[in-house]
Amino acid sequence: MSEKLLVLDNIRMSFGAIEALKGISFSIGKGEVVALLGDNGAGKSTLVKIISGGQKATSGRMIFEGQEYQANTPAEAKAAGIETVYQDLSLCTNVDVVGNFFMGREITRKIAGIPFLDERAMEEITGKALANAGTRIPSLRGKVEHLSGGQRQAIELNRFVHWGGKLILLDEPFAALGVEQTRRGLEMIRHVANQGIGVVIITHIMQQAFQVADRIVVIRQGVVAGDVECSKTNADAVIGMITGQTLAGAGAASN
Amino acid sequence: MSPRTRKILEFLLNNLVWLMLVVVLALFSALIPNYFQLGIFANIIEASSVLGVMSIGLAIVIITGHMDLSVESVAALSAMAVSILFCSAGIGLGYKLSPEWLMVPVSLAVACAIGALIGFLNGVLVVKLKMSAFIITLASFIWVRGLVLAVSGGRSAQDLAPAIRWFAVERLFGIPLSAWIAIACFLIFSIMMTKTPFGRHLIMIGGNETAAFRAGIPVKRNLIIAFIMAGAIAGLAGWLLSVRTSGATANLGVGLLFNAFAAVVIGGVSLKGGVGALPGVYAGVLLLSAINTAINLMGLPATYTQVIHGLLVLAAVLLDTFKQRLHQRLA
Ligand SMILES: Nc1ncnc2c1ncn2[C@@H]1O[C@H](COP(=O)(O)OP(=O)(O)OP(=O)(O)O)[C@@H](O)[C@H]1O
Ligand SMILES: [Mg+2]
Numbered sequence: 001m002s003e004k005l006l007v008l009d010n011i012r013m014s015f016g017a018i019e020a021l022k023g024i025s026f027s028i029g030k031g032e033v034v035a036l037l038g039d040n041g042a043g044k045s046t047l048v049k050i051i052s053g054g055q056k057a058t059s060g061r062m063i064f065e066g067q068e069y070q071a072n073t074p075a076e077a078k079a080a081g082i083e084t085v086y087q088d089l090s091l092c093t094n095v096d097v098v099g100n101f102f103m104g105r106e107i108t109r110k111i112a113g114i115p116f117l118d119e120r121a122m123e124e125i126t127g128k129a130l131a132n133a134g135t136r137i138p139s140l141r142g143k144v145e146h147l148s149g150g151q152r153q154a155i156e157l158n159r160f161v162h163w164g165g166k167l168i169l170l171d172e173p174f175a176a177l178g179v180e181q182t183r184r185g186l187e188m189i190r191h192v193a194n195q196g197i198g199v200v201i202i203t204h205i206m207q208q209a210f211q212v213a214d215r216i217v218v219i220r221q222g223v224v225a226g227d228v229e230c231s232k233t234n235a236d237a238v239i240g241m242i243t244g245q246t247l248a249g250a251g252a253a254s255n
Numbered sequence: 256m257s258p259r260t261r262k263i264l265e266f267l268l269n270n271l272v273w274l275m276l277v278v279v280l281a282l283f284s285a286l287i288p289n290y291f292q293l294g295i296f297a298n299i300i301e302a303s304s305v306l307g308v309m310s311i312g313l314a315i316v317i318i319t320g321h322m323d324l325s326v327e328s329v330a331a332l333s334a335m336a337v338s339i340l341f342c343s344a345g346i347g348l349g350y351k352l353s354p355e356w357l358m359v360p361v362s363l364a365v366a367c368a369i370g371a372l373i374g375f376l377n378g379v380l381v382v383k384l385k386m387s388a389f390i391i392t393l394a395s396f397i398w399v400r401g402l403v404l405a406v407s408g409g410r411s412a413q414d415l416a417p418a419i420r421w422f423a424v425e426r427l428f429g430i431p432l433s434a435w436i437a438i439a440c441f442l443i444f445s446i447m448m449t450k451t452p453f454g455r456h457l458i459m460i461g462g463n464e465t466a467a468f469r470a471g472i473p474v475k476r477n478l479i480i481a482f483i484m485a486g487a488i489a490g491l492a493g494w495l496l497s498v499r500t501s502g503a504t505a506n507l508g509v510g511l512l513f514n515a516f517a518a519v520v521i522g523g524v525s526l527k528g529g530v531g532a533l534p535g536v537y538a539g540v541l542l543l544s545a546i547n548t549a550i551n552l553m554g555l556p557a558t559y560t561q562v563i564h565g566l567l568v569l570a571a572v573l574l575d576t577f578k579q580r581l582h583q584r585l586a
Contacts, residue, residue: 052469054468054469073468073471073473074468074469074470074471075471075472075473078471079471084469086469089466090463090465090466090469090470091463091466092458092459092462092463092466092467092529093462093463094458094459094461094462094463094529094530095455095458095459095462099455099459103459103466103467103470103472104456104467104470104471104472105470105471106452106455108451108452114451115451115452116450116451117450117451117452117455138258145582
């Protein structure tokens with residue numbers, strides 16, 4: 001198996017009396033695509049937020065590139081090389097496309113020591129990145145509030161491809177995308193993984209998981225209910241794990 | 256609706272205040288005798304300097320999705336502090352510095368530092384303790400005004416040092432330097448909001464705080480800085496106020512908050528945050544100032560001014576709601 005990029009060790013998360021995660025342990029290798037599956041409310045998004053610095057786990061350990069890792073803010077996770085596309089869209093609709101593409105990492109030019117936005121450079125890069133992904137957006141200078149759900153998701157998706165990093169977390173990234181955009185999105189994921197970047201993708205569509213993932217991890221009611229290589233399982237077995245018909249732990253991956 | 260009509264409509268909506276300003280000025284010039292003189296226009300600009308500066312800070316905080324009701328009291332406290340230090344009559348202590356011009360930067364620093372400190376307090380309480388900005392700054396509005404009353408004992412200071420007064424007396428192109436300071440502030444902070452990453456981040460925080468946080472923007476730090484800025488700018492407004500009136504009274508600037516609020520909202524800043532630009536706010540300030548001048552010229556009793564201002568605030572909020580709704584339909 002490929003070199004470990006991120007190891008999750010007994011991650012627990014409680015919201016008051018609700019225990020959303022009850023000791024999650026699995027790992028992601030470099031250049032590996034892991035599909036994270038599970039029913040609504042299983043705890044997938046919560047896990048993503050813990051890795052990406054949005055929430056702090058109640059207990060547990062994470063090892064990233066061989067070192068103890070904990071992100072207190074998304075900024076720290078980004079600095080470590082972890083990019084995230086969240087389930088609920090994370091765009092500022094009151095700002096234009098270019099502004100959103102570069103949110104938090106604007107290109108600047110210093111004049112008298114003061115950083116000024118380099119709008120032209122940012123617009124050029126945004127235009128290229130979106131064109132490469134085949135996303136058509138009427139105006140890069142138009143506010144995002146005028147865009148369709150799919151166009152918005154495309155911006156987020158292309159953001160991560162552009163910025164790269166070491167590990168990418170995608171929380172239902174294709175939910176609003178059309179057929180062609182989804183196909184390109186899946187291609188993009190393979191392309192990114194081939195560069196040695198680890199990818200975790202959450203989806204409810206079994207077909208997508210099998211199409212793109214190397215491994216499938218199933219979370220059920222806050223515990224890992226399955227961790228199998230794609231080539232060694234099939235959709236029916238995975239559905240069984242998701243719904244709980246297969247015994248927990250059945251088909252666990254060999255480490 | 257075609258994209259083009261939509262664009263034009265949006266453009267009009269976003270710049271409505273300039274249109275209103277032109278219409279109001281034209282109307283007054285036509286209807287009120289003696290309104291159309293260059294002197295009066297200079298007067299409108301001059302009278303709007305304190306309100307203008309104060310509105311900048313308020314606008315910045317509202318654009319980030321929060322609220323600062325304390326700006327008026329902060330301005331009063333700064334004005335009182337400057338006046339107590341550098342006035343020679345009343346409760347003024349009449350400190351002298353040599354060379355005399357040194358009093359300008361020192362008084363400015365005192366005024367802005369007081370404002371920044373109160374802004375910092377507001378910011379920390381709102382951002383770190385997650386309390387409602389409305390309540391926190393309402394409390395500051397009250398206790399800071401109380402402090403003004405306490406330090407002044409209800410009395411006033413007069414005869415500000417001439418070196419500082421100079422800014423209200425000296426004119427450039429017929430407009431006093433104090434008004435140029437306001438115009439310069441609008442320029443500087445407009446550039447900050449539109450051309451620098453910091454300003455861009457404030458607008459983003461106002462639009463979607465979660466998204467900004469997830470994008471790695473230090474939301475809390477930036478918000479606290481915005482409150483500090485609003486405070487310091489209010490302090491500068493207070494400095495201008497003492498310069499214009501050559502001193503300070505305990506009830507100096509009462510009612511400015513609502514005018515600032517009206518100017519900000521009329522100027523196109525949305526109360527829901529994330530929307531608005533400072534040039535529009537300046538137009539809003541000029542609009543209010545033009546109306547005030549008209550009221551004065553027509554010889555209406557001052558009591559009416561308050562009624563009209565109240566109605567203006569109401570109209571401004573109605574306009575904001577109306578615009579939001581229209582925007583939604585256009586989107
Ligand atoms: N901030 C929170 N406060 C309280 N409970 C929460 C919070 N966030 C998540 N939960 C709870 O934690 C559990 C897991 O939620 P999570 O969003 O991780 O599910 P999910 O697997 O992503 O589901 P979906 O497929 O619907 O997106 C749910 O029971 C949810 O109600
Ligand atoms: Mg989810």
